Amino acid sequence: MLEESGAGHYNWAGNLRYAAAEIAQPATVEELQALVAAAPSVRAVGTRHSFNDIADSPALMINLEKLISTPELDESALTVTVDAGMRYGDLAGFLVERGYALHNLASLPHISVAGAVATATHGSGNLNGNLATAVAALELVTADGGLLRVDRSSPDCNGMVVSLGALGINTRITLDVEPAYEVRQDVFTGVPWSSVEENFNEITSAAYSVSIFSSLAGPEASQVWLKSRTDAELPYAGKPDFFGGTAAAEPMHPLPGMSAVNCSQQMGVPGPWSDRLSHFRLAFTPSNGDELQSEYLMDRGSAVEAIGILRGMSAEIAPLLQVCEIRTMAGDDLWLSTNYGADSVGFHFTWKPRQDDVEALLPRMEAALAHLLPRPHWGKLFTLDQEQLQELYPRFGDFRDLALRLDPDGKFVNSFLSRKVLGQA
Template sequence: MPPTNWAGNVRYAARAYHRPSAVDELRRLVAGSDRLRVVGTGHSFNRLGDTDGDLVSLAGLPGQVRLDEDRRTVDVPAAIRYGDLATWLHARGWALPALASLPHISVAGAVATGTHGSGDATGNLASAVTGLELVTADGDLLTVDRGTPDFAGMVVSLGALGVVTRVTLDVVPTYDLRQYVCLGLPRPALDEAFASAYSVSVFTDWRGARGTQVWRKQLADQPPPPADWLGTRAAEGPCHPVPGMPAQNCTAQLGEPGPWHERLPHFRLGFTPSSGEELQSEYHLPRAKAAGALAALDGVAHLITPVLQVSELRTVAADPLWLSPNHDRDSLAVHFTWIADAARVLPVVAEVERVLAPFHPRPHWGKVFGVDAAALAASYPRWDDFRALRRRLDPNGVFATAELDRHLPR
């Protein structure tokens, strides 16, 4: 049976599945293939990572992690999961500045799609990348860093430039956090809420303040929020973002102090966060226009709520990476976890994109979206530069797919 993605909504169409055990084996495989893509942990919800050619897992490549304390960097294999890397780093007194909701995702996959954590002053996961090692279409091994021309175009690459085998990341000294969940945030207090802690996520059902949870991940030495913080009330026990789901899958709350990697994600590494019975979409909007964008979504809330499990709002700092959803603009990310029913969800996604169009939304590359190539090109100032870089590094389209070419024509 062909492999599927984590959610089960994509059944890969590859003619062959490979798991090389050495970089030289991977290089030969790439050089001999006319079409090839890499699959990571499968947490994408669209076919950007699919191919009718060769599908490759990098999980069998050597897994050495190399820490450089003087340069404050760590060099890691592409397939390592963030949760495993975080545990390794914390044991040695180091940390990453941000983590996504799921610690289960691979470093290279999250970087290539511009996946993010949360924080007014915190960039997405790709913004921490200081270097890459990748196998290009002719099988050559290329090493690049922040001093390399066009490096800012090579980090969030959608897998279109080569097979990334290793990633070098910035690290910071380890730190502790406390997580508090507050209920019933009024919309006018949203900006103040985002600014109140190291990382903040606001979950909403689009039915008003009553159905809102604020997950505040604050530095452990900061005082707890007052009982009536911004008109909210403190959760009396642990919560799950999706009502009715078991809270034991989530990271510790109620102000219990703990290391960064056990508080920044919403879900524990040792638990399956959900059954995969869902679809996801996400749009990054200019932070300065957030109020208007949220008001536009309020206008179609009656369409959203019947097919929604939960929606999450997060802020992300600007970065210089060409295809990053946060390129050159501070952003509000609006995430939708939908029910697993594409026939009902896709028309709603289209309506969401229609009302957000005036705000130039940049969709998360690994989730369900229908924004066309023209609108994407208008939203990314370095769009044509990336296309030229893609043609230079992959002139024959070895890493091309139908989905990738539809969104990003060569």
């Protein structure tokens, strides 16, 4: 078990220095249990791809990188069980070799399974639930050092999947899998905003997964990425135009002027799902230290109105923005999922690394969108407080009760959870 000082350790973006006094890397579940039982305050940290202090701890942080073993594939149940610290890209490689697939991937394959699940991180697709919806079972170390396993038959399972790290430290997670499939990726440029607004549902249903990239300024969305499964109908794959836009003549990066060398395969070349559903390749680590991120998700029926509001604020947003990505996801019944109870649209903002300016802008964006009930991604920058967040989640109170029952002394409560979720109501 490696222990080191937490001083000087930063998150992926470099915008947050962790306050933890030390970081431990247990080599066995038994070591992890002992650490948790003895610690007065503890949090787990994954690949550190959070832009706020959700993973920070005032005392001990646990890194699970030493607790990664070979996944266990159950072909009869169509599930795979993985150690919580495993990266999605590594899991994808394991599954592809055996002829299986996940239903979805996030933009980056570098993120850990536990971190993505705990914050309801998502990919895209009108019919695709976020990554947490694939969880069939999970195991976690509780505050007393015990092991607790729950599955979909457990009464509290829907409250425990998107946990924000408040209920314990995940050790193993079982995910649904399906037979492997191939995907082709086609990119179109210059789709007019008027066309996006008039045909939003048609555009987002044009492929298995669709992303609209833009600066929000000007008359056009800069790029639309279509990720199409080759075992389904391909109405727009290989076409020269798309709702007023034109097929890209070369591979594209979401950011104008940047090389596409670290992006996943485009130009309509079919290939494994693992190399197409994410925007970036596992072999590259794009943009770390060069960006900040925020994201707001709301009912998909509000998409066109939200686009109009944000485009109306483009004079304020564009100077701080690298790119905005618009995606859709299917609704679910996970208590603190940003997609709880409704099919959703997400507005993902990749900001320039100007945190003071971004944090000054966010309250104005949140206020302008407030009547659309935007739910912020739990791991990114936002300013909504606990009272505002509680209004957005019908099961918010139930989650608080569950956290109090599993962790009565607040061992897993850090500053983020105290401010945003588990403080005095």
